[in-house]
Amino acid sequence: MRLTKFGHSCVRFDTDGGAFVIDPGVFSDPAALHGVEAVFITHQHADHCNDPELRRLLEDQPETRIYGPESLTETLGSLPFTTVSDGDAIPVAGTEVKVIGRHHAVIHPDLPVVPNVGYLADGVFHPGDALTVPDEPVRVLLAPVAAPWMKLSEAVDFIRAVGAPVVHPIHDAILSEDGIVIVDRMLTELIGDPFQRIANGDTVTA
Template sequence: MLVTKLEHACLVVEEDGARLVIDPGAFTRPVEATGAVAVVVTHEHPDHGTAEQVAGLLERNPGIPVFGPAGVAAALAQVVDVDVVTDGEARSVGPFRLTFHGTRHQLIHSSVPVVDNTGVFVNGVLFHPGDAYIDPGVPVEVFATPVGAPWLRVGDLMDHLASVAPRRAFPIHEATLSDIGFAGHTDRIRQVVEPAGEVVVLAPGESLTA
């Protein structure tokens, strides 16, 4: 399985020539993937999914399903009928077995509504949590870990990584950070993960094999 990181929280996962797109949002270049069999949008915030990005993917890959929680279905209703998923559900499409975990976005502030958020586990290997500290409750081979967000405190991130204990981790959700801030947060990820695992830093467009 080949995992390509685009800007911010967007991933393109490839298996046997088929592609899965996760969180094509406003902080990401237009995602021009062909051969896609599905799109997952973890929550409705525009940095994770926009109508324009999803419409473009559907134009290039007609008829493919879009998976997301109820808030995503409402946000994209004028573009596509989203297949609504939530904690504990699973879907299979092409070579991808998807399981979904969690129900709510991490709290930003008491004045900001908490929206639906459902992380996705791909083929029991790659976990993308969206914007929440989610532990899928099973071993995680590769963890796409957010490193910069209004809701994120680096100490909580470190505790979460220690709990999940992935074999490999790579930072995502970096668009809100300066280069200095990104490097500092990545060092904290290494502090937790690297005694027993590995941290891989991917620039947009770079890939790892999972």
């Protein structure tokens, strides 16, 4: 399996059987969507779900399937998608994507908590905007590292709780270049060898 980061939380998965992408949002490169069999959305926020690009995708590739929590209707409206929830498993691109989790992390008590699901594909876990720890082994964790709903210590505790041997940071578009350097330095110090940044546009083998 090959993983390519396309900005913020958007990661494309290429296998020998096809390709799919998770969370192509407004901070992501739309090139991630080219030729994919499926799109998986963790939740409705625009940095994870770019409605105009998804509409263009279905115009160009109407056979592409979109998956996400039922609350996506608030963003996608009449755009067709398949509702998924915790415990589901979807066969795609020669592998299986398991759905894990239910809720977005709390941003502030005054704001509603929206549904959020994570996705586990061949041991690679993308949690979306949550700190859900799967009850099965994770070999590659795509870990959020900067968000209005988290602080760095929470990212460290989440990474340690999951215990994956490889950790790639995501959800980092709100960081400046200097901010990325600081966060990477601290996480490398606290997490060690598992922490490995994928630059936007780069591909790694998982």
